[in-house]
Amino acid sequence: MKNISILGSTGSIGTQALEVVRDNPDIFKVSVLSALKNAELLIQQAKAFKPEVVVICDEGQYLHVKESLSPSGIKVLAGEDALSEVAAYPQSDIVLTALMGSVGLKPTIAAIKAGKNIALANKETLVVAGEYITALAKAHQVKILPVDSEHSAIFQCLVGEEQNEIEKIYLTASGGPFIGKDRNFLSSVKKEQALKHPNWVMGAKITIDSASLMNKGLEVIEARWLFDLDVDQIDVIVHPQSIIHSIVQFNDGSMKAQMGVPDMKLPIQYALNYPDRLKNTFKRFNFLDYPNFSFQKADLETFRNLNLAFQSLRKGGNMPCILNAANEVVVAAFLKDEIGFLQMSEVIEKCMEEIGFIAKPQLSDYLETDKHSRILAGELVTKNIN
Ligand SMILES: NC(=O)C1=CN([C@@H]2O[C@H](COP(=O)(O)OP(=O)(O)OC[C@H]3O[C@@H](n4cnc5c(N)ncnc54)[C@H](OP(=O)(O)O)[C@@H]3O)[C@@H](O)[C@H]2O)C=CC1
Ligand SMILES: CC(=O)[C@@H](O)[C@H](O)COP(=O)(O)O
Numbered sequence: 321m322k323n324i325s326i327l328g329s330t331g332s333i334g335t336q337a338l339e340v341v342r343d344n345p346d347i348f349k350v351s352v353l354s355a356l357k358n359a360e361l362l363i364q365q366a367k368a369f370k371p372e373v374v375v376i377c378d379e380g381q382y383l384h385v386k387e388s389l390s391p392s393g394i395k396v397l398a399g400e401d402a403l404s405e406v407a408a409y410p411q412s413d414i415v416l417t418a419l420m421g422s423v424g425l426k427p428t429i430a431a432i433k434a435g436k437n438i439a440l441a442n443k444e445t446l447v448v449a450g451e452y453i454t455a456l457a458k459a460h461q462v463k464i465l466p467v468d469s470e471h472s473a474i475f476q477c478l479v480g481e482e483q484n485e486i487e488k489i490y491l492t493a494s495g496g497p498f499i500g501k502d503r504n505f506l507s508s509v510k511k512e513q514a515l516k517h518p519n520w521v522m523g524a525k526i527t528i529d530s531a532s533l534m535n536k537g538l539e540v541i542e543a544r545w546l547f548d549l550d551v552d553q554i555d556v557i558v559h560p561q562s563i564i565h566s567i568v569q570f571n572d573g574s575m576k577a578q579m580g581v582p583d584m585k586l587p588i589q590y591a592l593n594y595p596d597r598l599k600n601t602f603k604r605f606n607f608l609d610y611p612n613f614s615f616q617k618a619d620l621e622t623f624r625n626l627n628l629a630f631q632s633l634r635k636g637g638n639m640p641c642i643l644n645a646a647n648e649v650v651v652a653a654f655l656k657d658e659i660g661f662l663q664m665s666e667v668i669e670k671c672m673e674e675i676g677f678i679a680k681p682q683l684s685d686y687l688e689t690d691k692h693s694r695i696l697a698g699e700l701v702t703k704n705i706n
């Protein structure tokens with residue numbers, strides 16, 4: 321039996337992970353669940369899956385969750401710091417980081433230090449501090465098992481290829497809802513349009529990131545650290561069907577791709593039960609449903625975020641951390657109709673120009689950079705509103 325902690329259990333990845341657990345009661349048991357503010361769903365999940373402890377980060381809802389769960393004997397903790405406490409929960413074998421944003425960094429560090437393997441959905445952690453996290457995982461001999469569909473694809477392609485050299489990888493991108501659109505069109509798009517991802521149903525933040533191609537930018541940085549690649553070994557190819565989840569090209573030119581219908585339950589299940597595959601009833605791919613696969617170049621002129629992410633990775637140091645923090649602020653602002661779609665890149669670029677560059681950041685530098693970039697991005701958003 322594998323004991324799983326799910327940080328962010330009420331979100332898109334968290335709820336799908338619980339479906340995987342529900343379908344495999346002899347294999348998985350839940351130790352920890354957490355939510356930011358969705359107390360009702362957290363209570364419902366706790367009653368159904370009977371973890372030992374739950375965290376409600378919004379402290380104002382602590383009493384409600386505590387009272388609702390008191391007959392069950394489930395321990396209830398509140399506040400963001402409690403995430404790091406439960407990430408190190410002794411009974412758990414693996415921590416699924418399904419939190420949204422750089423808030424995932426500290427609990428991931430706590431889990432690694434406690435020797436837990438990480439099923440990593442929270443890509444922002446590797447974007448912010450990839451060098452630090454991968455070195456820490458190595459030092460503590462813990463595995464970082466990718467959940468992100470593209471990285472799970474690469475990871476699966478690399479099984480049995482440990483001795484072989486990767487020439488490059490291709491991360492596939494759907495292109496999002498605005499594929500083929502120009503900047504004139506993008507200047508007036510609203511969140512309702514941006515939230516309509518063509519192939520995946522996901523949380524709001526990552527869905528906006530997909531629409532702006534920032535998601536692919538974050539994934540390029542995530543791949544650099546997960547697979548120890550040079551930035552020039554990572555390419556993005558737009559594949560609107562999202563069937564081929566990503567591709568590895570080896571040094572003999574041979575390419576391996578992993579494919580299947582878009583369904584995050586598969587990479588979640590693969591990470592949680594790695595290295596063994598589990599039989600399931602997920603929808604199977606049918607070639608005849610897809611007579612045409614297509615591929616195209618990513619439009620980096622129109623979708624500047626992807627370019628900014630590449631630039632940040634080339635520059636290194638705390639630059640991806642600046643990019644990520646600014647992006648989290650502008651996406652939240654766009655979701656509140658406070659700024660336009662194209663202005664998101666403008667604010668991020670300004671933060672990358674103005675926040676102090678640190679070539680070799682320590683953990684404290686990442687935390688400070690995250691804070692400063694958020695403040696500046698917030699000011700730039702406010703200036704834009706007034
Ligand atoms: N959804 C997907 O298909 C994919 C997601 N990912 C990555 O996985 C991560 C999660 O994505 P997704 O599930 O879509 O996101 P959601 O927004 O659907 O869920 C986020 C979860 O984290 C909690 N949460 C959000 N903010 C905070 C915070 N500040 N403090 C504590 N808890 C918080 C939410 O609680 P509450 O519900 O109470 O708000 C919820 O449980 C992201 O990093 C995303 O990029 C990667 C690949 C695919
Ligand atoms: C499901 C998943 O892994 C997402 O990150 C997905 O890749 C988003 O799609 P695009 O960013 O390619 O539009």
Ligand SMILES: [Mn+2]
Pocket residue numbers: 468469470539
């Ligand atoms: Mn992805």
